[in-house]
Every structure is written in C-alpha cells, then in structure tokens.
Amino acid sequence: MVFGIPGDAVTAIAVGVLVMKGLDPGPTLMTLHPENFYAVMIVFAIANVLMLPLGWVAAKSARWIFEVPRALLNAAVLLFCIVGSYSINNTMFGVTLMLAAGVVAFVLESRMIAIAPVILGIVLGPLVETNFTTSMIIADGNLVGFFSRPVAAGLGIVTLLIWGVTIVHAIQGFLVKCRQDPGLEE
Incomplete structure (x- = not known):
C-alpha cells in the first residue's frame, strides 16, 4: 500500500478497490490520508482474528457444497x-x-x-x-533520463538483464521443443 505496487492478485484487487474509492495508493497515502491506511490495517488484523472461528464454522457448515x-x-x-x-x-x-x-x-x-x-x-x-x-x-522525452542517477541506472540495468535472460530462456525452450516435436514449427 505504501509503494502502490501490488505483489499478487489479491493485493492487486485491494489496490484496485482503493483506486475506485478515490484513494491513491502509494507514498502520498501515508501523508495525505494516514487514517485510511491505519483503518485498512486494523480491518485486516480484525479479519485475521475473526477468520479462525468464523472460517472453522463456515468450513463445517459449507461441507454440503462439495456434494x-x-x-x-x-x-x-x-x-x-x-x-x-x-x-x-x-x-x-x-x-x-x-x-x-x-x-x-x-x-x-x-x-x-x-x-x-x-x-x-x-x-x-x-x-x-x-x-x-x-x-x-x-525528462523532455529522453528515455536516458531513467538511467541518469546511479541507483536508477543500476535498477534499470538489472531489470533489462532480467527481461533479456527471461526472453532468451523462453526462446531456447521453444527451440528445444521444436527440435523434439517437428509438428510445432507449423
């Protein structure tokens, strides 16, 4: 919530709900609306505590759904x-x-x-x-602006390397499958 970058699908849905409700998840959430951040954290804590007894009861009573x-x-x-x-x-x-x-x-x-x-x-x-x-x-339309500072340059280079390695491995995997099964080339 502080960075505004969801790590998984569930967090992405939570961020989407915050955006739909007019909140801007990210660094400004803590400075402009700290009460909303703490309210969400308290609700998550309460939900986790209540999930133990209510989840157990729900699991026992919903057993018929599997039938x-x-x-x-x-x-x-x-x-x-x-x-x-x-x-x-x-x-x-x-x-x-x-x-x-x-x-x-x-x-x-x-x-x-x-x-x-x-x-x-x-x-x-x-x-x-x-x-x-x-x-x-x-940056006046200059993409090099993303790499102008040392930390940004380091993170940008690492990101590009990860993308490059992933693409190369995907291409190599596809070529290996094509050699094993010639019907894939069509």
Whole structure:
C-alpha cells in the first residue's frame, strides 16, 4: 500500500478497490490520508482474528457444497457473474465484457499461462501510464533520463538483464521443443 505496487492478485484487487474509492495508493497515502491506511490495517488484523472461528464454522457448515454436482455449481457461479456484471451499469456491455474476459482467462489457463499478471496489468496500467507520461515530461522525452542517477541506472540495468535472460530462456525452450516435436514449427 505504501509503494502502490501490488505483489499478487489479491493485493492487486485491494489496490484496485482503493483506486475506485478515490484513494491513491502509494507514498502520498501515508501523508495525505494516514487514517485510511491505519483503518485498512486494523480491518485486516480484525479479519485475521475473526477468520479462525468464523472460517472453522463456515468450513463445517459449507461441507454440503462439495456434494453439489459441479455442473450446477458452475451454473450458479455463472448466473451470479452475469447478474453482477449487468448490475454495474445496467447494460449488456458489462455482460459481454465479462464473458469475453472469461473466454480469454479460460484460454490462458488451458495454455498454462498465469492470470495474475494480467490482473496486475489491468490494475497497474493506468498508474504506470500516468507516471511514465510525467517522467517523460520531466525528462523532455529522453528515455536516458531513467538511467541518469546511479541507483536508477543500476535498477534499470538489472531489470533489462532480467527481461533479456527471461526472453532468451523462453526462446531456447521453444527451440528445444521444436527440435523434439517437428509438428510445432507449423
């Protein structure tokens, strides 16, 4: 919350909720709205304490859910998703968007691609774009401005190296799979 950078999908959702509620997660949250930061931390602490007895009771009482056929459970979840996405703006566009996102998520999951980075990109995209634009204005459109200070240069070089190594390993893995299964090249 202090840096405004979520580390996982759950934190990304929390940051998204804060942004929707008009709060700006990041360093200014502690200076402009410290009461909101402490309120969130206290609520998290209370939720963790209450989760022990309430979670135990919920787990015991929800045992019957596992006996419901999967098809019925999936249909109920889909119904609630459709009603929820329609009720946001009372238009079918929300339902269409939800179904398209569901299809994309299904395809990503079937290809063993993690969905959490996609959620992080959706949540952080506008924030990154705003900060990048501000940085480009300050640096007069010069990308070298990101590497002008020693710490920034070091972090930038490490980031570029990590990206480069990841891309090279992905390409090498793909080439190895292509050599093992010639049908992949098509």
